[in-house]
Amino acid sequence: MELRTRSKNSSRANFYRFMTNYSGKSAQQGFTIIELVAACTIIIIVTFLGIINFNPTEKSKKARDEKRISDIQTIDRAVTEFMLNNKRYPDTENVLRNSSVLPIGSVALNNVNKGWIFENLTAYLPTLPTDPINDATYYYSYIHNVSGYELNAQLEIITDEPTNDGGNDTAVYEVGNNLTLISP
Numbered sequence: 479m480e481l482r483t484r485s486k487n488s489s490r491a492n493f494y495r496f497m498t499n500y501s502g503k504s505a506q507q508g509f510t511i512i513e514l515v516a517a518c519t520i521i522i523i524v525t526f527l528g529i530i531n532f533n534p535t536e537k538s539k540k541a542r543d544e545k546r547i548s549d550i551q552t553i554d555r556a557v558t559e560f561m562l563n564n565k566r567y568p569d570t571e572n573v574l575r576n577s578s579v580l581p582i583g584s585v586a587l588n589n590v591n592k593g594w595i596f597e598n599l600t601a602y603l604p605t606l607p608t609d610p611i612n613d614a615t616y617y618y619s620y621i622h623n624v625s626g627y628e629l630n631a632q633l634e635i636i637t638d639e640p641t642n643d644g645g646n647d648t649a650v651y652e653v654g655n656n657l658t659l660i661s662p
Contacts, residue, residue, distance in 0.1 A: 539634040542610040546631040549607035556602035567622035568597035577608040577618035626656025
């Protein structure tokens, strides 16, 4: 009977030695409240910084604005080339066109042959760009008279371009050679 008790006590001692780490602390002690608070604080700070630095909504808005600026510059080049080749601006004079409104006789807004700009621009563009959202708030505008033209795009987040484009509306990105044709 004594042998059995000794064996039982020796097993317990081996188990406790096994559960004790090299620093001498028992593995059964766990974390202190200060360690838990510090770990939670670090996790919260890292999460907060991640949300600030990677805000998907703001990045999407900026990407759409960059596409708008690129599209307006592409349309601007096409209008200029059309003018040089045909000695007139594309579409009907003094008619405001919006990329969200299909003109009568057009089959699609982005149709390069009489799309939202009602002119055949196939020699200058593969497709006629439309705004990434293209609704009542975000759309492209185009108008011309005998002496000039204006292209506009409403931006969501970028503010430097509209204020520095030389136009008469600081809330809209304007391109062309007569930036007073479309009133603010």
